Each structure stands twice: as C-alpha cells, then as structure tokens.
Amino acid sequence: MKENFFYILFLSAILIGIFSLVVLFVDIIFDGYKYLTWDFLTNYASRKADKSGILAPLAGTLWLIVLTALFTIPIGVSTALYLEEFASENLFNKIIKINVSNLAGVPSIIYGLLGLAFFTYTLSLGKSLLAGALTMTLLVLPIVIIASQEAIRTVQPSLKDAAYALGATKWEVSKKVILPHSIGGIMSGIILAMSRAIGETAPILIISSIVFITMVPSGPLDRFTILPLQIYTWASFPNDDFRAIASTGIIVLLFILILMNSFAVYVRFKTQD
Secondary structure (H helix, E strand, O other): OHHHHHHHHHHHHHHHHHHHHHHHHHHHHHHHHHHOOHHHHHOOOOOOHHHOOOHHHHHHHHHHHHHHHHHHHHHHHHHHHHHHHHOOOOHHHHHHHHHHHHHOOOOHHHHHHHHHHHHHHHOOOOOOHHHHHHHHHHHHHHHHHHHHHHHHHOOOHHHHHHHHHOOOOHHHHHHHHHHHHHHHHHHHHHHHHHHHHHHOOHHHHHHOOOOOOOOOOOOOOOOOOOHHHHHHHHHOOOOHHHHHHHHHHHHHHHHHHHHHHHHHHHHHHHHOO
8 A cells, every 4th residue: 555655656746747847848949939040040149139149159069069078988988898897806996986986976066166276277278168178078977987887787798708709809809799789878878978068057157157258169279158058147137038038048959959869869779770
C-alpha cells in the first residue's frame, strides 16, 4: 500500500513537471514568435526592442561552443580511456576518479571565479573568448570524463579478449575496439556537456560581463557575449517588448540545443547498427 502511494506521488510529480514545461514552452513561443525574423538574427543589440537582434551573442555562443569542444573532447575522452584501460588500481588513481566525480557537482560560479583569477588575470588572457572557453572546459570536463567512462565500461570484455588473442596491443584494442563500440555513449556525454555549456550564464557573466556589444568576434582573443547572458538582460528590462524578444532568444537557443541533441541521437543510432 505504501509503495503504491509513493509510486502515485512520484508519477504525479513527473506529470506536473511535464505540464509546467509544456505551458512554459507554449508561453515562450506565443510571446516570441512574432520577433523571429531574419533581421532579428542579423542585427546587433539596440536600445529599441524592434531593432534589437542577436547577431553578436549568437556568434559568441557558437565561437564559445566550438572552442570549448576543441579543448574538452580530446582531454575528456583520453582521460576516461586512461583511467579505464591503462591506469593501475592504486591509491593515486582512485583519488583522481573520486575527485573527477566530485568536480561534476561544483557550482558553476566557482569555476567562473577560478577562470577570472587564473585565465583572465594570471595568464593575461583578458576577458576574451579563449578565457571563457577554458573556463567552460573546466566546468564540463568532469561530465565528459564520467560519461565516457560509463560508455567504455559497456564494451563487451569478449571483444577485447578476442583482439588481444589476435596479438593486438593495448593501444590498438583501445583505438579499434573500445572507442568504436563506445562512441555512441561518448557522444551522448559530449552533447550533454556542450548543452550545459551553452546554457550557463554565471561563469560567462564573470568572465565577459558585457551584453551590449556591436561586433562579431573574429578570433579567440576578442571580447564576446553569449545568448543566455543577452536573454537574461532583456528579461530584466521593464519594457514588455524586451521581454518578448527575450522569448525569441530562448526559441533560438532551444533550436540550437535541439540540433545538438538530434546529432547525438543520430550518431548513437548509426553506431548501434
């Protein structure tokens, strides 16, 4: 009887959450669709709502995601592969695994402060795209490592044993057996990490701290702003028109996230054939 009660309570909470998200999504679409034009995508931010656009934050977001992926993917996947296949079971490596798991739960604002102190000032990178990308790499790297470790563990031991029996080295087994058979799970973890990076505001608010920018970044050392930061700024304005274009910005951000997750689903589907 008690189990049925908790099951009904859990199911009710899920249904309420889904209903709330649907209502919120419909409200955003209703408020923002009228501003979703080509001019909105190609204009810079303006003090007038009807002339405002997201060109600079959209470009900054794409730049940030690309740079973060370039740093995160090779480091995260290679670290996971080392911990699962090459590292010995000693105290030092156990401490590394525990700390990787703990770092995944650190608040993002802490990474923002770390990035400001180390990348912006100590390394003299300034409030640039490179400093922001390195900060976001620290934020999402534990997610990629943990997801990649879980994906590597799903590879059947018999496949590895067969490769070793044929005379393959540990590196050859990792490259030709483990990575190809775990790429679906690894890609899911990477997209999950990039989705978190694209939606984070706190670290970039500390690193960049600008929202009104009338230039598209042309290199990693340029100043920048991102979509979540611009959306937050518009939503805080008392003018209803700015709140409406904030909804439009959310629609664009959701579209990017859907594209990223669709790519992950496609890769996972193709690798499971």
